[in-house]
Amino acid sequence: MAERMLKFVTTPRAMPEKRAAEARAGDFHEIYADFIDAKAREQASRCSQCGVPFCQTHCPLHNNIPDWLRMTAEGRLEEAYRLSQATNPMPEICGRICPQDRLCEGSCVIEQSGHGTVTIGAVEKYLTDKAWEQGWVAPLVAGEARGQSVGVVGAGPAGLAAAERLREFGYAVTVYDRHDRAGGLMVYGIPGFKLEKDVVERRTRRLSEGGVEFRLGFEVGRDASLADLRQRHDAVLIATGVYKARDLELPGSGSAGVAPALAYLIASNRAEFGEAVPADLDARGRHVVVVGGGDTAMDCVRTAIRQGAASVTCLYRRDRANMPGSVREVANAEEEGVLFEWLAAPKAITGDALMAAGVHAARMRLAAPDATGRQAPEEIPGGDFEVKADLVIKALGFDPEDLPDAFAAPDLGVTRWGTLKTDFRTLATTVPGVFAAGDIVRGASLVVWAVRDGRDAAEAMRRYLESQAAGAAARIAAE
Incomplete structure (x- = not known):
């Protein structure tokens, strides 16, 4: 092992080749090439195999990263996958x-020592793409049939992760989703230059071939109530995510030409399936301003570049160091021609009700830290400025929809933030037999956390269903 690993001192960090900004800004294909076999092995060999693998402990799924890096370096690719x-x-x-x-x-650890991190994500992508190419990805095999069924509301990462695990346990699983394709935000929210759609489709196809039933274009509250699903299934999982966009409460925010980020991204992603982009959500030839600093804002600015916008500006009220979006995504956006206005906040949308014409913004500064250490932005007097814009995209984050009302389930408890209230240990909601996982419980978060929550929910539901089955068997025996 020592001969093949710990090469971080002699081997520099390297990512897969990235397409030139000019080339990639004209399409929605992924921007990184694949590692070649030798390069993947070389980069995996940089792992220090440290005694306390912080990479693993800081992964929500606790992936056994050091071991599969070592296997990759040794050429044991199928085992690593x-x-x-x-x-x-x-x-x-x-x-x-x-x-x-x-x-x-x-x-x-080696990032902390100044040698540059191991390219863990790129190696993980390489391994699984190689597995699909070589046929190492095994079909989903259902466990022995238990005679119980589960309904999963939401075909995003939490719902799909739970559905796979529940099917492996032997339950009949039906996934309901209001969209016409499974995948949730992985299909309609995340642009193709980060995640091409066939990558998601082959995963959902594997679930379907393994016996998971998909009911698409099905909206709970319209096509059935939550009570109806409880009648159909022995347990129900709510994994809808959070889709309600936070609004810009500014003068002119209701003007034509002001759009929520998700509507904009869904329209663009639908174009990848051959659908036309609605004229009011097409950035071609327009001056675009995106308000926000998270990963969704980065998706929007980079999408606008690819649609052929005349200019793209991102307004964020804090500085670069305090931006919540990925540092890598910010760098990619800058390479592609996005202008960032740091420490800038919108005060009004100019123009008229028929069409936005620009954004009236204020220069900001960070105040002294509060008790939590967070520096709140405050306006600099006299620092107002104008940005030309005929398409303003609101990327301020997402809140939960009112599910008790939408699902006709007034007894479905929510927190003061509107997320579903669940028992911390069992993930059960306030409605018997109904569980919840993913963003609808924790708030808008990452795909990897949704996957973790979905798998945890599947385990909790298995315990619940086994107790229900044992109770039913005991009652029959007593009779």
Whole structure:
């Protein structure tokens, strides 16, 4: 092992080749090429095999990263893949879209020592793409039939992760989703230059071929109530995510030309399936301003570039160091021609009700830290400025929809933030037999956390269903 590993001192960090900004800004294909075999082995060999693997502990799924890096360096690729997917049902997706700079790679010991992190995400992507290419990805095999069924509301990462695990346990699983394709935000929210759609589709196809039933274009509250689903199934999982956009409460925010981020991204992603982009959501030839600083804002600015916008500006009220979006995504956006206005906040949308014409913004500064250490932005007097814009995209984050009302389930408890209230240990909601997982419980978060929550929910539901089955058997025996 020592001969093949710990090469971080002599071997520099290297990512897969990135397409030139001018070339990639004209399409929605992924921007990184694949590692060649030798390069993947070389980069995996940089792992220090440290005694306390912080990369693993800071991964929400606790992937056994050091071991599959060692196997990759040794050329044991199939073994490495099988180890990586043992804890992660979507390793090629997480390898593409996880903010590794904030999770595993950001916690890498050799990164802390100044040698540059191991390129964990790129190796993970390489391994799973190689597995699909070589036929190492095994079909989903259902466990012995238990005679019980589960309904999963939401075909996003939490719902799909739970559905796979529940099917492996032997339950009949039906996934309901209001969209016409499974995948949730992985299909309609995340642009193709970060996650091409066939990568998601082959995962959902594997679930379908393994016996998971998909009911698409099905909206709970319209096509059935939550009570109806409880009648159909022995247990129900709510994994809807959070889709309600936070609004800009500014003068002119209701003008034509002001759009929520998700509506904009869904329209663009639908175009990848051959649908036309609505004229009011097409950035071609327009001056675009995106308000926000998270990963969704980065998706919007980079999408606008690819649609052929005349200019793209991102307004964020804090500075670069305090931006919540991935550092890597910010760098990619800058390379592609996005202008960032740091420490800037909108005060009004100019123009008229028929069409926005610009954004009236204020210069900001960070105040002294509060008790939590967070510096709140405050306006600099006399620092107002104008940005030309005929398409303003609101990327301020997402809140939960009112599910008790939408699902006709007034007894479905929510927190003061509107997320579903669940028992911390069992993940059960206030409605018997109904569980919840993912963003609808924790708030808007990462795909990898949704996957973790979905798998945890599946385990909790298995325990519940086994207790229900044991109770029914005891009652029959007593009769």
